[in-house]
Amino acid sequence: MAETSRRAAGRRLQLPLLCLLLQGATAILFAVFVRYNRETDAALWHWGNHSNADNEFYFRYPSFQDVHAMIFVGFGFLMAFLQRYGFSSVGFTILLAAFTLQWSTLVQGFFHSFHGGHIYVGVESMINADFCAGAVLISFGAILGKTGPAQLLLMALLEVVLFGLNEFVLLSLLWVKDAGGSMTIHTFGAYFGLVLSWVLYKPQLEKSKHRQGSVYHSDLFAMIGTIFLWIFWPSFNSVPTTLGNGQHRTALNTYYSLTASTLSTFALSALVGQDGRLDMVHVQNAALAGGVVVGTSAEMMLTPFGALAAGFLAGTVSTLGYKFFTPILESKIKVQDTCGVHNLHGMPGVLGALLGVLVAGLATHEAYGDGLESVFPLIAEGQRSAMSQAIHQLFGLFVTLIFASVGGCLGGLLLKLPFLDSPPDSQCYEDQIYWEVPGEHEDLAQGPLRAEEPDTQA
């Protein structure tokens, strides 16, 4: 009981203090640095001669809202598949993402739109911040159920900085193309989370095994997440690309790729399933791999056939990963990957980066015409050959893997700080530790919660 009260006191203080501290810090930084950009400022917008219809808002905001829905509805509900962790999945998603949107506006702003001592913001910074939140939520998926909210906020605090730095190196130093973030978002977020989970390895996690599965309706809640991710992924990959044919082609390629990953997921899931039955986990996740795998190349002249082939491959690899590789990852490599982010974001992200290498290497003036300037400006200007662009793309993948791994290590060490409130191995995947849960579940939970065991993290 003393232990319980100590933990309750810790909970009561840690999360509020951290929220207030972080919010205070970002608010001060906002006051000092953040300003409306030309497209959002009343005075700046009216300088010069242009039509209201030219405002960037109209070209990006509808797709931004699709991305926003993916981050909050998609990721939030996709992770609600656990039978007793729905409050945390959805609730911590909104908490983590809300902080990330603020913090990443600052970090990405310093790297990308810092002029004359100020960061200028508008719909593009909203999009970029949401993208960063995507990476943070992917990492969250790897450690879902095994960390408290204060730990998660600290993870975001670190990850956002490394995300911004990695993105800056790729996009602004290496001039790598990665519109939909196969590298910067999916590969980075997945390996950051996986390495972090490896550092946080919980040897007695099987004591929480009975809570690690789904129930019938929690799987349907998760399908809400899946479907919103599925339908809006074309907007995700296309929202930051060049206007006109760029956004249009990217959306189209992503749409095709997802249809193919869906078909291969159903095929493989039934093929490897017990008695030929389909597995909901595969449909919830691997069907989405087609969106990840064209994150780099959907902007390029991938061709509709190329999109289908890529999606098909990604769905296959992802489904097989869930079936065969996740158990090995846990037992042999000691990486406990709650949501299987290695299968949905890790492997398809790396594949997507490699596909980008391939498609960039095949770029010709003939295929892109005058559009080459907007997709591969350095090739169009003669500063790089297609082969050189391909090599830079490949190098971008390595840089990402290094940033993610080092970051994940640092993150794991940070989250192991002994004073942080972390759930014991026997109480993972359990909402009641952090939430007041309505009556019906109390009976189920009182057993393990009353017989509280020493925190194996400490």
Add this chain to the structure above:
Amino acid sequence: MAETSRRAAGRRLQLPLLCLLLQGATAILFAVFVRYNRETDAALWHWGNHSNADNEFYFRYPSFQDVHAMIFVGFGFLMAFLQRYGFSSVGFTILLAAFTLQWSTLVQGFFHSFHGGHIYVGVESMINADFCAGAVLISFGAILGKTGPAQLLLMALLEVVLFGLNEFVLLSLLWVKDAGGSMTIHTFGAYFGLVLSWVLYKPQLEKSKHRQGSVYHSDLFAMIGTIFLWIFWPSFNSVPTTLGNGQHRTALNTYYSLTASTLSTFALSALVGQDGRLDMVHVQNAALAGGVVVGTSAEMMLTPFGALAAGFLAGTVSTLGYKFFTPILESKIKVQDTCGVHNLHGMPGVLGALLGVLVAGLATHEAYGDGLESVFPLIAEGQRSAMSQAIHQLFGLFVTLIFASVGGCLGGLLLKLPFLDSPPDSQCYEDQIYWEVPGEHEDLAQGPLRAEEPDTQA
């Protein structure tokens, strides 16, 4: 049993008759008065020389659809948190909102777009009607579970008229700015509903207390509502503002404000929670207060820092309201506020109005440049000082509170008409009174429903 049959007969007739009567009346009024406007009429649109791309549709419809999702998905599911009132929450939302869209098209049309004997409609009237539906659904939240559908339709019949009148006074007589409706929607809807709930006070409501809470999955359904409100609030506040920088800035400010109200909600919820646990009610509601509080000022040069500060304050006030003020409101002031609309819409709405007073009072030609004309036309034209605009804004708040209070009183008296089918105090928050509910819940409900008690309303 006789009582039960009488009630069943009343139910069978009241709702159908009222629906048919109201639909018949609005249909006739539509036939007489409502016409396509220049942007929706085949003949009118082709007069003059303009591009199809100039049609208002392309500048407002995508954001309108976000608002539409908020009204139906957002409000509907947010109120589905009650364990046995999900059918009514979602079903009556669609019923009430559908009627309001028609009726408000007429009422707002008479006030705002009545020319030559006709009301002209297009995407702006769709937006305005949805906004009015938002106010009606806020009022519904205060009395959720305590009224029947016929009563609710009568409430909407009255409220829409007063909403339209109040909006007309504020926007067209006082020239108050209130794009996202901190006053016209949130303050009006909340206090109308709260006063109405006070008139309808149910002294023996504790007999329905066991149904007033949530169950695990009903809380997750409610989170669907929360998240759709959260993500689309930037569209809600920005959809009626001036094109270009106006919409862009409003969306950006709202986005920041919501992130801050989310952080303060989590901080405060854990701080005041039992054992430091988070309360789902706070996350479902108070996290949204950031959208309400910038409803008036998001259009103005609030600055990104201002948006964060406002959101932070609103989340704090709202969470503390749920924890400490709602019980007092019920026990001392005799206002039973089912959804806590006082905390989500009432106090944040008033705060939002006051913030509008402050930001309007600080308006300068320097800060707004040539954009002053579109935000504060009377200041730009020299007819008002910033201070005068601020005073008008403040006066608008008082007008709103008066309209809402008087309207809520009238509404309460209307809903107390003895022949109206109203649930008895012991059968509130119960779908079975109005819906055929599938088997699983019948056992639970037969007790109270069979031992039907006299209606304390009558």
Add this chain to the structure above:
Amino acid sequence: MAETSRRAAGRRLQLPLLCLLLQGATAILFAVFVRYNRETDAALWHWGNHSNADNEFYFRYPSFQDVHAMIFVGFGFLMAFLQRYGFSSVGFTILLAAFTLQWSTLVQGFFHSFHGGHIYVGVESMINADFCAGAVLISFGAILGKTGPAQLLLMALLEVVLFGLNEFVLLSLLWVKDAGGSMTIHTFGAYFGLVLSWVLYKPQLEKSKHRQGSVYHSDLFAMIGTIFLWIFWPSFNSVPTTLGNGQHRTALNTYYSLTASTLSTFALSALVGQDGRLDMVHVQNAALAGGVVVGTSAEMMLTPFGALAAGFLAGTVSTLGYKFFTPILESKIKVQDTCGVHNLHGMPGVLGALLGVLVAGLATHEAYGDGLESVFPLIAEGQRSAMSQAIHQLFGLFVTLIFASVGGCLGGLLLKLPFLDSPPDSQCYEDQIYWEVPGEHEDLAQGPLRAEEPDTQA
């Protein structure tokens, strides 16, 4: 047990083989035929002198995304009302629709955008493919719970071809107007599915009756589908119409029509309900009939009053259909219509076609002005009178009914192929046959699944 293993082996092979075969075939056809169109190709787009803002993407993509949400979220969850068929409803929706999007891109492409040996694709082909998926999912609704996924894919394989052919006859040979598809989508999809269900008649289906109802939370999941269909239907009907006033007016008419069908649904549902109680099935479905019934005419000068009247009628007919006609359809005509698609898509679709006949017949140069060219080009060019257009519209309905009936027959015969894995009459509406279902439901299901009976289909 031998029977069970044989069936398991069949399951394990049929679905994977079919998925791989179909995906392989469409991929090859994509490689040979499908190319980016002028608006999505990097090189083609940069030929000539036009602004990026002119790209079709910006005029159609936001509404396309609404349609995409309707197909996957709307149809998927609307069909999740069954207590033990949620995985299949949502899962097979995504599978069927994913295949249809690919296959229909090819079929519709051959009919509508085949030039110089290639099919050119962009946002319009995405929209058209989604529309075709809508028709396939309507047919799925008629046979929901009574077929396996391999059967469904074969149905889609056939239906997509007939859908494309029927659409080609109507739109390109008869020059019939049908923007929102009252005929091509709703009437076609419904009667194709109903005739198919009649061929597949399951005489002992009452053995699965206990699974045919909903449970409380499955009805709420279904309401997610309903509401997404309801809010986005204005986008569905308007997305393919001419730019400017065409899209604008179509969205507005649909919006009004849906409000009226909602009011008539509530009125009628209470009027005919047991003890005057509302029926969730009516609200979930009939409230949407207003979207179906203006599918042909919303583009025309229907007038706002006309939209209300049409919606009111459709909601009335649909609700009465659910109450009185569906039982007769099953007992007398031997058509088992799981979702009642006859009431939501069949009758309202036919009514919508007839309304199109009426409104087309009333078209005048005065009412449409210069907009006549874009709504009725043949009338504007003097090649047809309004009466002639009306007669063509009516003929289009007959053609559709013939294509649907013949197609449904062929489809039924195809699905009765004895080697196809079909659920026995006693195991319909049951996820466990095709899915690994988490623990809680196993007890319920083990009875019927263990005592497996001979397949009455075989």
